[in-house]
Amino acid sequence: MLKIDCTDKHFSEIGKLIRETKETQIVIDNAQGHRYIASGVGGKEITINGTPGNAMGAYLDGCKIVVNGSAQDAIGDTMNDGLIVIHGNSGDATGYSMRGGKIFIKGDAGYRAGIHMKAYKDKFPVLVIGGKAGSFLGEYQAGGIILVLGINTDSKTNVGFFTGNGMHGGKIILRSDELPDLPEQIVARKANAEDMQEIEQYVKEYCGYFGNEPKDILSKEFFVLTANSANPYKQLYTSV
């Protein structure tokens, strides 16, 4: 196991240590906003104690990261595969354009979480937010699934404004009292038995990481948001 103490270290030193070690288990202590941790990394298990900085796990390629603390912006940007578990909140643009792997946030996520997420073949990105999400959740979403569980929040919708703007694929699941305002290009429905099966597996996984009781979460109503195939975003063109 490799232990890295971030104190007085530049992000590039930390990156180099992670890239060059043959150890598969890495513990990073005292992260204080150090950026780009585990960018493009695969095949390792990394525990981060503290607050990792922006772009943690960008282009992640099959690596497991557990953060004991909160994370900042753009974690898991263009992530291809792997697992990120955050025992706290995460910043803006969480899981930007992720194509595969899973991100579990115990608490809240900032603006633009899960935007432009897409799925491809066996790649299916999953973003689970335990608390509430900021505005522009799932903007431009093309695939995969985003769950907002709204645990211990005072919000009625558990999301901010403009949820799913530009969404053209995938699913957003909201565990909330009511639906937010949605664009005409999105359809929302209450989760059916089949949806609940899918939801249950992710809720159970969430509870496995953070110690909640699945039945407490599953007892509440869920909404399923998908792109409205009858009314897609389209521009009418005429050529010259």
Place this chain on the structure above:
Amino acid sequence: MSINYIYPPYEVVRDFNKCINCKICVKQCANEVHTFDEKRGIMLADDTKCVNCHRCVATCPTRALKIVKSDNTYKENANWSADSMKEIYRQAESGGVLLSSMGNPQPLPVYWDKILINASQVTNPSIDPLREPMETTVFLGSKPDKIVRDETGKIVDNLQPQLKLSTPIMFSAMSYGSISYNAHASLAKAAEKLGIFYNTGEGGLHEDFYQYGKNTIVQVASGRFGVYKDYLEAGACIEIKIGQGAKPGIGGHLPGAKIVGDISKTRMIPVGSDAISPAPHHDIYSIEDLRQLVYSLKEATDYKKPIAVKVAAVHNVAAVASGIARSGADIIVIDGFRGGTGAAPTRIRDNVGIPIELALASVDKRLRDEGIRGNVSLVVGGSIRNSADVVKAIALGADACYIATAALMAMGCHLCRSCHLGKCNWGIATQIPELVKRLDPETGCNRLVNLVTAWTHEIKEMMGGMGINSIEALKGNRLMLRGVGLNEKELDILGIKHAGE
């Protein structure tokens, strides 16, 4: 005939004395212009379907065909041109946004044509490039601002990763999807042969072309299509696409219907799924955010590759470039308003952005004034039409030029500006297998190699004439340029004197 009928702008003229009814034109035209009238035993042409791509003209064995501009005219009007009128009719009929392809065709000033190159007479003798050494190699990347030595006096290697080009010309970004497999194959092979680079565009990299990695620049755009570890590792350089000269501020939308077969594979999205590139990168709202993407890419690729940032030439391009030069990027790419595209809203293409000549001159000056020119290399594109444009661009301060429209023409493009219809008769801007196979990658490669080789000879001739024997010595050497017919403001921005001064 509909009341909205618009008379075709071009007519197919057939010399029936030469036509032998061989029907090659019928086979060659994917737009189905030509038909054979069995009853009358003659060939017919439907001008309304003609895009004026010259495929039939070029393949007619008896030279019986030509395309002429129609002499059908509206009442003459200096304000309302025939094109403006037709656009009104089309939009009134359809309610659609006008869409077109390739670069801005409007008669706006081409500054290259108003800049003249110097030559030596009597003093500072000219050089004969055929018989004397002439250096066209350039290195792109951030240059160190000082030499560092260790305790023993040995120079410490503090050079950032560089791209080595045998000549200051590269093929700019065109995605697989916007152009065909065979067009990409031609570009990749030619880049390898020439010792230069081609650019994947934002559509990912086909598995067959990983072998050309050391001559490939891979692009990362807002949609992140096909971006993953192996892709980032595959190229010699990573280019972050912020904007494109033909459509600054505009994103892209490849409809699901076009996401088929290999296009789906290289973009890494399911067949039939829309490929949307949002107008901005939603994680980049500032230079500080840009720095974040630059460094996450550097971290992911172990600082082994230069990172380029491509922006469209817009009004405040100098300030933007100054920010990019401070973001940790190694190369700035500026794309002028005449740059090509596979499809762009006509109004954007024709009205947004500024000429590359002015953008380049002001960016180079700004970076020099701020003492950060060495942080980055400058690459410019957006209608570099010939070797003289390259020489002028370098003298204005560019390190190298990107060409795409010229490269497409080398492969057969006749600039019919109909790429968005997807039925390119030359096998370039199409995915229809029967059309794609018309472009043989070997032939395409050879023609690209010929073009760049010829330009390189001409660049050497022009440099030799000036008594300059390396691109490095020409770079930013604005004394080698003079303006003709330009006003004081234009000369001031270009940083050159008027001819005769």
